[in-house]
Amino acid sequence: MMKPDFRPLTAALGILILIALFMPGCSKHVDSGYSRHIPPGSSGKPSSGRVPATQKPYRIKGREYVPIASADGFVQTGKASWYGRKFHGRKTSNGETYNMYAMTAAHKTLPMGTWVMVHNLENNRRIKVRVNDRGPFVRGRIIDLSYTGAKKIGIVGPGTARVRLTALGRAVSYSEKTKDPVEFKPLNYWKGNFTVQVGAFKSRANAENYREKLSATYENAHMVTYEDDRGLFYRVRIGRFSNLKDARRFSERIMAQGAFDRAFAVGE
Structure with missing residues (x-):
């Protein structure tokens, strides 16, 4: 007795799943x-x-x-x-x-x-x-x-x-x-207190060591904590800016220099 061939059905189901996954999430x-x-x-x-x-x-x-x-x-x-x-x-x-x-x-x-x-x-x-x-x-x-x-x-x-x-x-x-x-x-996202985040660690000791290392070169090297469903993180940030544009320019410059793998402006 020949076994039924489910391959065409399996392929069709796979296509449907892919379509569902990549459809735009707009209601x-x-x-x-x-x-x-x-x-x-x-x-x-x-x-x-x-x-x-x-x-x-x-x-x-x-x-x-x-x-x-x-x-x-x-x-x-x-x-x-x-x-x-x-x-x-x-x-x-x-x-x-x-x-x-x-x-x-x-x-x-x-x-x-x-x-x-x-x-x-x-x-x-x-x-x-x-x-x-x-x-x-x-x-x-x-x-x-x-x-x-x-x-x-x-x-x-x-x-x-x-x-x-x-x-x-x-x-x-x-x-x-x-x-x-x-x-x-006035509500203005361009003005305020901004800095640049350059690292996030699960280990407080590692974050402290990184902050200490950066403090020799960068102003306002500091650490802040953040907690979400993944747990507690220690974020390391540098610089102090009064507007978002300057913070973004600084983050782009240090990235272009190759000083950091990742850096982005944040509001504080």
Whole structure:
């Protein structure tokens, strides 16, 4: 009796598995006549101390979007739309859970956490919303408001309205009575305290020895600890910079000199 030949079936299954593994990880949502895509890999949390994933360029429908590093002085005019119950409880691009009753919004390039003044130019109403998602990816539309935000500004019925956006920055104080933000600070990923990471060790002794060796040549050689699901790490960093550009230039220079196998700018 001949044994059945399973080779064609095995090959077909292998092809299907490969297709599943390499398909783009981008989810599509449709609501109120528009489609929204959550950029893959966006968690809103810093990755190993680097710039947050939500600040990295992403591509939707063949078009690349580059989040801006600073919202200072940002003003934009165009159409606003909104998204509601269909997305309530789902993850936003920065990893938060979308709440249709909160004062939040989706924008294609503003830094996450930026509060924005939205002025409805058709009825003169104004609201403040916090960006925690990406979208809308429809030509001419510049912001997607939560249901509550859209309701307060009179957009729920018509679906869209012409608005002007003015970036306010990161909220630093809130009203005790209304809990609304009342004071803001410019949100700028280019300015701050930065250094360059050149090594990570599981052994504290090895990290200390490496830091000591680098301190003879580089300013501010220091060690910081980091813990994740893999365990505790001791990271060695050098240099001190007041902006991200200088830190990146330094990391690129020492890499080009062959001084380190790996070096990258981090915020502290």
